[in-house]
Amino acid sequence: MPRTDLRHNDQARQGASSSMERRMSTPDSDIKVEVRNLTKYFGRLHVLDDISFNIKRGEFVCVVGPTGCGKTTFLNLLTRIYSPTRGDLFIDGESADPKKHNLAFVFQEPSAFPWLTVEKNLRFGLEIKKLAKDVIDERVEMIIKMLGLQDLRDRYPHQLSVSSEQRIIIGRAFAMHPDLLLMDEPYGQMDVKLRFFLEDEVIRLWQELGTTVVFITHNIEEAVYMAQRILILSTKPTTVKEEVVVDLPRPRRFDDPDFVAIRNYVTEKIKWW
Amino acid sequence: MTQPPSTARLSEAERVALVKRQKKRDKRTATALSVLGILGFLLLWQAIAASGLLSERFLASPLEIVGLFFVKLVDPSPDGAVLGVNILSSLTVALTGFGLAIVIGIPLGLLMGWYRAFDSFMRPVFEIIRPIPPVSWIPLTIVWLGIDLKAKAFIVFFAAFVPCLINAYTGIRQTNPVLINVAKTCGASNFTIFWKVGCPSAMTMVFAGIRVALGNSWATLVAAEMLAADSGLGYMIIMGRQFARADIVILGIAVIGVIGTLFVALLNVVENRVLGWKKQ
CATH class of the missing domain: 1.10.287 (Helix Hairpins)
Structure with a gap:
């Protein structure tokens, strides 16, 4: 049974969750990311069909969808690795541009630079952005402290465990203080224990830094655990089928009946068979 | 129990x-x-x-070679130069050719591997030059450059150039696209990505190429010194043959071998410096 705080579609767009209201102060700066009519064809293959939604400043949005629904294409459009056939993505009202805006991406595959130490990996994006050295130092120190990487700072990624490597990548993304942080199934290859651990870590970083996050996953439980709002994608040509607001207090519990209800609801919606 | x-x-x-x-x-x-x-x-x-299985004329014993080594340090006969001069002369040729191959071949390979247009422009010419054996340039080289250091270094250069270029090219082509995307989403320009992601990730292959190039250039030395030289290890070997002095030939071979090994050891040191991150 869907509960009352499962507000869908139009309602969801307007109704901010209670935690959001606390975070927000000025209503006009509410919308951070605006996706308008995003459409993508690869030749004649219609992958994305007229996707529109908004993300509020500091919001944590999860995107779920059936296998092969074009989630990765969707992300690659958001980061401007591909350019859309039609429609556009706006950040603070401006067409998104990686050179101007601060985008950060945590990829599914391990993506630490193997020839750089942990610390230099964390510095990488900041140095590309040509930030002042003292700003870089300060941010990197903060992330190292937050993730407890003090002892590992001079190690190389291949000397670390897979989960530590992924933590560095997550740290590198948060260190950018991105306008928009995109995560593409970052825990796809990890066992349950590590996933729980890293999920909590991302939540902690997000709460402390107030970053706007779009988190793509195929794991519905993960989505319900982390998201303030879940976007459910349809099969190809992909569009946003439904939005679900998750208004549960944190830390969330997997066995909470409300949690289970939302999970079941999303699972039901995602079924394409 | x-x-x-x-x-x-x-x-x-x-x-x-x-x-x-x-x-x-x-x-x-x-x-x-x-x-x-x-x-x-x-x-x-x-x-x-x-x-005595083989006549002394054809095979000198290791001990004799060691003895000859010390004699040859001061005695210029039969080829007309003491060992030190021969080694120096060969090193000059080999290192000039090898050095030029690295300085020209590696950047060229990296650029060809990264920039598609440059690749289309350069590749046909390179593909034609590539299969030509370095020694077949000798006649032309004599006409163009005479018979001095330049000519010999040119032959060595060709032997070392091809592996440098191919490995740099292949290495940068194999750059992990995820890492390129990381830099791209940070807003890096194409050149920054080339410099900060492509080049470091190509280094493993580049060093493998340098290793092959080093072997090639040292191996082509004898051929290069067939161009009327008046000193050098290759020249010493050829003279040894003309005077039917197997011991001189073997000494030349042994010195080439030992110096080659020293070079590889030196290269290992440099490689450990640059690719030190690979070590456990």
């Missing part, structure tokens, strides 16, 4: 010490085997020479 000694009951420190001891022992065994291999080879050689 007695139990066999079990590693499970060792403390952490003891276990670390045990693994360290085992590693050390493995290393000692490996070193001992290497030394034994060299000694065995020399002994076999000495035995064949001493047994």
